Amino acid sequence: xxxxxxxxxxxxxxxxxxxxxxxxxxxxxxxxxxxxxxxxxxxxxxxxxxxxxxxxxxxxxxxxxxxxxxxxxxxxxxxxxxxxxxxxxxxxxxxxxxxxxxxxxxxxxxxxxxxxxxxxxxxxxxxxxxxxxxxxxxxxxxxxxxxxxxxxxxxxxxxxxxxxxxxxx
Amino acid sequence: xxxxxxxxxxxxxxxxxxxxxxxxxxxxxxxxxxxxxxxxxxxxxxxxxxxxxxxxxxxxxxxxxxxxxxxxxxxxxxxxxxxxxxxxxxxxxxxxxxxxxxxxxxxxxxxxxxxxxxxxxxxxxxxxxxxxxxxxxxxxxxxxxxxxxxxxxxxxxxxxxxxxxxxxxxxxxxxxxxxxxxxxxxxxxxxxxxxxxxxxxxxxxxxxxxxxxxxxxxxxxxxxxxxxxxxxxxxxxxxxxxxxxxxxxxxxxxxxxxxxxxxxxxxxxxxxxxxxxxxxxxxxxxxxxxxxxxxxxxxxxxxxxxxxxxxxxxxxxxxxxxxxxxxxxxxxxxxxxxxxxxxxxxxxxxxxxxxxxxxxxxxxxxxxxxxxxxxxxxxxxxxxxxxxxxxxxxxxxxxxxxxxxxxxxxxxxxxxxxxxxxxxxxxxxxxxxxxxxxxxxxxxxxxxxxxxxxxxxxxxxxxxxxxxxxxxxxxxxxxxxxxxxxxxxxxxxxxxxxxxxxxxxxxxxxxxxxxxxxxxxxxxxxxxxxxxxxxxxxxxxxxxxxxxxxxxxxxxxxxxxxxxxxxxxxxxxxxxxxxxxxxxxxxxxxxxxxxxxxxxxxxxxxxxxxxxxxxxxxxxxxxxxxxxxxxxxxxxxxxxxxxxxxxxxxxxxxxxxxxxxxxxxx
Numbered sequence: 001x002x003x004x005x006x007x008x009x010x011x012x013x014x015x016x017x018x019x020x021x022x023x024x025x026x027x028x029x030x031x032x033x034x035x036x037x038x039x040x041x042x043x044x045x046x047x048x049x050x051x052x053x054x055x056x057x058x059x060x061x062x063x064x065x066x067x068x069x070x071x072x073x074x075x076x077x078x079x080x081x082x083x084x085x086x087x088x089x090x091x092x093x094x095x096x097x098x099x100x101x102x103x104x105x106x107x108x109x110x111x112x113x114x115x116x117x118x119x120x121x122x123x124x125x126x127x128x129x130x131x132x133x134x135x136x137x138x139x140x141x142x143x144x145x146x147x148x149x150x151x152x153x154x155x156x157x158x159x160x161x162x163x164x165x166x167x168x169x
Numbered sequence: 170x171x172x173x174x175x176x177x178x179x180x181x182x183x184x185x186x187x188x189x190x191x192x193x194x195x196x197x198x199x200x201x202x203x204x205x206x207x208x209x210x211x212x213x214x215x216x217x218x219x220x221x222x223x224x225x226x227x228x229x230x231x232x233x234x235x236x237x238x239x240x241x242x243x244x245x246x247x248x249x250x251x252x253x254x255x256x257x258x259x260x261x262x263x264x265x266x267x268x269x270x271x272x273x274x275x276x277x278x279x280x281x282x283x284x285x286x287x288x289x290x291x292x293x294x295x296x297x298x299x300x301x302x303x304x305x306x307x308x309x310x311x312x313x314x315x316x317x318x319x320x321x322x323x324x325x326x327x328x329x330x331x332x333x334x335x336x337x338x339x340x341x342x343x344x345x346x347x348x349x350x351x352x353x354x355x356x357x358x359x360x361x362x363x364x365x366x367x368x369x370x371x372x373x374x375x376x377x378x379x380x381x382x383x384x385x386x387x388x389x390x391x392x393x394x395x396x397x398x399x400x401x402x403x404x405x406x407x408x409x410x411x412x413x414x415x416x417x418x419x420x421x422x423x424x425x426x427x428x429x430x431x432x433x434x435x436x437x438x439x440x441x442x443x444x445x446x447x448x449x450x451x452x453x454x455x456x457x458x459x460x461x462x463x464x465x466x467x468x469x470x471x472x473x474x475x476x477x478x479x480x481x482x483x484x485x486x487x488x489x490x491x492x493x494x495x496x497x498x499x500x501x502x503x504x505x506x507x508x509x510x511x512x513x514x515x516x517x518x519x520x521x522x523x524x525x526x527x528x529x530x531x532x533x534x535x536x537x538x539x540x541x542x543x544x545x546x547x548x549x550x551x552x553x554x555x556x557x558x559x560x561x562x563x564x565x566x567x568x569x570x571x572x573x574x575x576x577x578x579x580x581x582x583x584x585x586x587x588x589x590x591x592x593x594x595x596x597x598x599x600x601x602x603x604x605x606x607x608x609x610x611x612x613x614x615x616x617x618x619x620x621x622x623x624x625x626x627x628x629x630x631x632x633x634x635x636x637x638x639x640x641x642x643x644x645x646x647x648x649x650x651x652x653x654x655x656x657x658x659x660x661x662x663x664x665x666x667x668x669x670x671x672x673x674x675x676x677x678x679x680x681x682x683x684x685x686x687x688x689x690x691x692x693x694x695x696x697x698x699x700x701x702x703x704x705x706x707x708x709x710x711x712x713x714x715x716x717x718x719x720x721x722x723x724x725x726x727x728x729x730x731x732x733x734x735x736x737x738x739x740x741x742x743x744x745x746x747x748x749x750x751x752x753x754x755x756x757x758x759x760x761x762x763x764x765x766x767x768x769x770x771x772x773x774x775x776x777x778x779x780x781x782x783x784x785x786x787x788x789x790x791x792x793x794x795x796x797x798x799x800x801x802x803x804x805x806x807x808x809x810x811x812x813x814x815x816x817x818x819x820x821x822x823x824x825x826x827x828x829x830x831x832x833x834x835x
Contacts, residue, residue, distance in 0.1 A: 008510055015513055020525050027529035030562040031536055038557035039540070041550065060553055074774045076690035076784055094690065096404045096769060096786055099332060099752050110555070 040110060046086040048113075055113045061089060061121075062108040070103055082109060082119070093121040172237050175225025176316040179266075182218035182273065183306040185211045189276070189299030197292035205292045209280045212295055215302055216273040223270045226315050227257045236322035239263060239315040245328035245747045247718035255339030256329040261463060261479070262315035264342060268459065269305050271343075271350040276302060279354060286375060293361035301353055304486050312482050328747040331719070337397045345390030345417060349455040351383025352420055355427065356452035359445045360494060363501040368441040373434035376448065378811055380431060384424040385807030391417050392800040403754040403769045405686070405788040407796055410556045415538040416458030419531055423451040426527035428807075429520045437517055437582065442502040443524070449498060453491035454531075460487050461538070515585040519577035526570040533562040571625055571676060574669055575632025579639060593639050597631035612685065622680030629673025633666045664810025671802025678763075678795025687789040692774040692782035702789030704728045704735060704766060711770070711783050719743040721755070724770040724783060728759055735761065740770035740785075763798075765790040 004011055042060040043053060053059055066081035066088050073079070078097060081088040091109055101107060101124060111121035188211040196204030226239070230253050235241040243256045243263070258267040276298040283291050309315075333339070358376045362368045394417065399407040408414060427447040434444045464480020511517040537558045544552050575597060579590040605624025609617065638644070640662060641654040691699040693708040700706075709725040721741040728735045738757030745751050759766040771784035 012510055016521065019513070019522065023522075023525045023529055027533055027562070027566060030565055031533055034537075034558045034561035035540065035554075038555060038561055039544075040553045040555050042552060058555075072772065072774055072784075074692040074776060074782055074784075076692065076771075076786065096402075096754075096771065098402075099754065110553075 042108075045082055045084050045089045048089060048119075049087050053113055055115050058110065058112050058122075060108055060110045061091070061119055062106070063089075065101065065103050065105055065107050067103045082107060089119050090117070091119040091121055093124055095122075095124070097124055171225050171228055171234070172316040172318060175222045175229070176314060178218045178221040178225065179306065179310055179314070179316070182215045182222065182269070183303065183310050185215035185218060186273070186299050186302035186306055189215060190296050190303060193292045193296035193299060197289055197296065200289075202288070205288070205295075208292065208295055208299070212273070212276045212280050212299055212302075215299070215306075216270075216277040219266075219270045219273045219306070222316075223257070223266055226263060226266060227254060230254065230257050233326065234322075235324070235326050236318050237315075238317045238319045241319060241323050241326045243329050244326045245718060246325060247747060248329060248334070249717050251336070252329055252334045252339060255333070258342050259329050259333050260315070262309075262313045264346075265305070265309050265313050265463075266315055267343065267346055268350060269302070269309050271346050272298075272305055272353055273302050275350060275354050279357070283375075287371075290358075290361055290365055290367075290372070290375075293364050294357045297357040297360040297364075298353065301357065301490060304490060308482060308486055312479050325747075328718070328745065331743070331745040331748050331751050331753045332401060334718075334745075334753075335397065335401055337393055338401065341390060341393040341397060344386060345394060348383050348385075348387025348390045349417070349420060349458065351379065351386060352424060352448075352452040352455045354379040355383065355424075355448040356490075356494065359448035360497065362445055363497050366501060366504055368434070368445055368505050370435050370438050373431045373444065376444075377428070377431045377435060380424055380427050380448070380451075381807050381811050384421065384428055385804045385811065387417070387421050387424065388800050388804040388807065391421060392797050392804070396797050399793075400756045400758060400767075401753070403756050403786075405688070405767050405790060407682075407793075410537070410554075410559045412538050413462050415534050416461045419534050419538070420451050420454040420458060422527055422531040422534065423447055423454050426524045426531070427451055429523050429527070433517050433520050437511065438506075439511070439517060440521070440524075441505045442498075445502065445505070446498060447524075447528075449491070449494040450531075453487070453494065454535075456483075456487040456490060460484050511582070512584040514580065514587045516577065516580045516582045518585070519573065519580050522573060523570065523577065526566055526573075530563050530566045530570070533566065534559065537562065568625065571629055571672065574629055574672070575636065578636045578665055578669075594632055594635055597628060597635040600631040601625070601628035608681075616684050619680050619684035622684075623677050626673045626675070626677030626680065629676065630670050631673075633670040633673065636669075637662075637666050660813035661810045664806040664808075664813070667806030667809060668803045669806075671799045671804075671806060673799070674795050674802060675799025678792045678799060681792040682790050682796060685791050686793075688787070690771075690784060690786040692776075692784045694776070694780045694782045697782075699785060699787065701766070701787040702791075704730050704787075704789070706768065706785065706787055708783065708785060714741070716743065718747055719745045722770065722773075722783070724785065726757065726768055726770075726785065728766055728768075735759065736766065738766070738768045740768050742770050742772065760794070763792050763794040765793040767793075 005014060040058055040060050042062060043051065045061065045063045048059070048061060061082055063082040063084045066083040069079075069081035069083075069088075071079045076094055078093045080091055080093075080103075082091050083089070091111075093109065093111075108125045109119065109121035110123040110125070111119055114120050189208050191208075192204050192211060193208030196202070196206075196208055226237075229237045229240050230244050231250070233240065233244055233246050233253065235244075239260055239262050240256075243260045244253055248256070256263070258264045276295065279291075279294060279298060283294070286294070355376055358372070358379070362372050391414075394414070395407050398409070399405065427444065427450075430440050430444045430447055433440045460480060460483045463483060537554045540554050540558075541552050544550065575594055576587070576590050579593055580586070601624045604627035605620040608623045609620040613619070637655075637658075640658060641651040643651045646654075687702045689699060689701045691697075693699060695708055695710045698705055698707045705728070707727045707729070709727060711722055711724045714721050714723050721743040723739055723741045726738045726740065728738065736759035738759050740757040741755035743753050743755060745753070754769050754771070757768040757770075759768070765788075767788040767790055769786040769788075771786055774782050774784050776782050
């Protein structure tokens with residue numbers, strides 16, 4: 001065997017590499033394929049308007065639940081608007097809303113636009129922790145100029161341990 | 170006073186950790202038993218002081234001392250005592266204090282149980298563990314002290330997040346952390362081995378029980394967390410590929426790989442550098458997890474106690490500990506000696522393949538978790554990576570791994586017989602194919618992939634049992650002789666069988682539940698019915714009940730199947746006035762064998778005619794119990810292995826004397 005190295009140890013090493021390489025290649029290939037097909041873009045309401053997200057593409061939409069926009073139908077459907085300063089988007093959701101879902105709260109919804117421009121959410125994420133606002137929402141609100149520093153800094157503990165009932169946000 | 174005492178104890182723990190590092194290191198260099206002993210004493214002292222600090226914080230919570238900021242923010246006088254205690258680790262500061270408690274606790278365990286370790290290795294290990302203590306205790310003292318006072322104490326506290334007020338959520342962080350931080354011991358051993366320049370079978374034998382213990386506890390922790398998410402979040406999901414979940418899953422995968430590679434190092438003295446590398450990875454991934462969970466750089470469905478500014482400091486700790494480890498590894502690993510040779514088809518070969526796949530899978534989870542961060546840094550476009558990514562990367566890799574699992578234990582060391590193994594597994598393969606076909610025919614002909622998944626799970630279950638049968642030579646020797654052999658099997662063998670079997674049970678449950686779950690939601694007035702799966706639900710009434718710190722609407726719902734009553738569920742919707750009126754839903758779960766009937770009482774929906782209907786959401790989750798039963802079996806397998814005589818922390822003297830070579834066995 002002139003091609004193979006002489007020492008048994010080196011040959012074993014070669015073998016390990018020969019086994020490892022295809023597995024590594026498989027993992028890399030799968031990841032590249034998935035990173036093309038399985039990533040979900042995040043938009044604020046204004047961005048979603050200006051960028052014309054095509055119907056049927058899965059995206060995440062984040063903003064504030066517009067006050068007064070929540071309508072709960074008796075068949076379990078919930079309709080609400082996700083808004084920033086400039087625009088708001090009609091959203092429809094069938095499913096269990098997170099416990100912290102409230103009007104005026106930050107929210108991230110994952111789903112797709114239908115042909116009428118209504119955002120059909122498959123999943124609604126609001127935080128468990130009422131002190132916290134999703135980072136993307138903060139960034140997007142900052143972009144659209146709605147974010148006021150100090151109003152509710154993300155993740156900062158409530159400044160003074162206020163007595164009960166003083167809910168932040 | 171108690172807060173100041175706690176604060177002082179924490180600082181003292183930090184000082185003792187510094188002493189632990191210094192004395193152990195100098196003691197090792199000078200080979201002085203006295204200095205080493207001093208280092209060990211300081212290590213135990215650091216643990217006792219951290220425990221005292223933890224006790225002080227807990228006592229402040231128990232007494233509702235709202236002059237302590239942490240207590241005021243996370244507790245409430247109306248909170249039941251159990252949750253007052255649990256609130257101790259419900260905040261960022263409290264949870265980092267618990268991290269430190271467990272870290273120093275493991276340090277004390279090494280010191281107390283490591284009597285049979287070679288003296289030099291022990292001193293270095295204790296020093297490294299002390300170094301980790303210094304890092305994280307300094308973080309607690311300088312950046313995250315839970316003992317900060319407020320100038321004007323409020324009359325009432327802000328209350329623990331209601332979603333955390335659940336028995337399982339209260340006990341699961343300590344378990345999860347014990348698993349996470351347990352990897353620190355493995356890390357310290359690996360660092361010590363690199364510093365000492367010596368990794369051999371004896372080293373692997375000392376490390377393996379710690380890795381096994383930490384892995385088993387981590388398994389339990391992750392499973393409890395998943396079960397909690399399942400019943401508390403109220404959407405019937407059990408795994409979301411969320412950053413916080415991935416953070417605990419990555420060290421688990423790395424530790425699983427480590428467990429297997431350490432077998433090769435122990436039995437054959439091979440794969441030494443790789444085993445050390447995995448040991449360093451396991452704890453680095455634990456720290457990465459702590460950073461991801463605590464810093465809020467990634468949006469997660471269940472992030473608690475998040476603080477971005479301190480995240481940077483945590484990242485610094487991670488960088489220091491992991492960075493120094495990998496630099497040391499790069500420098501010293503080439504000097505480690507490789508062990509015996511083996512043929513590609515052998516037990517060693519199978520374990521190498523297992524490790525390659527497990528680490529590739531860990532890498533894909535890591536990539537998927539960090540990809541949003543990397544992508545945003547490069548293109549400034551926020552994206553998220555959903556379950557789809559993991560379904561396309563992690564799952565195929567694990568499918569191949571699972572297919573290969575039953576072969577491993579049937580192959581001999583050095584040179585195995587693949588054909589022979591295949592012959593012994595034909596029965597298992599037949600059982601698996603039949604199971605898959607049964608699912609296809611009886612349940613749903615069109616879900617071919619699910620049938621394949623169930624067949625894969627069954628392949629693992631039957632394969633593990635086939636291996637057990639092979640070991641006792643069932644069928645080839647008289648029954649009594651088989652039984653005798655079964656009794657004589659080492660516990661390690663039982664552990665392997667159980668863990669692999671548990672994996673199969675999990676795969677079956679996960680595939681079946683995901684494919685065949687059903688869901689229905691309807692607004693009901695008392696007396697009305699709805700259908701879910703084969704069941705009919707009747708809402709009897711909705712009443713208001715008062716809890717200790719909440720009021721709840723409780724629905725009484727009867728489920729019946731084919732006209733016969735099946736069970737009664739009492740889902741609740743709780744409102745916590747102490748937390749700004751936050752609501753949580755208390756799900757009613759009716760166990761129907763291995764399957765769950767999962768009922769949620771949602772918010773009221775008034776009808777046009779003035780009736781108040783309540784939205785009832787129901788899920789039928791077939792075989793859901795297997796999803797948690799499987800991992801529990803795996804953890805049980807790990808713990809049974811741990812009790813194996815050959816794997817005890819305290820190594821038999823004879824073995825020490827034989828393997829330690831240069832070191833006197835005390």
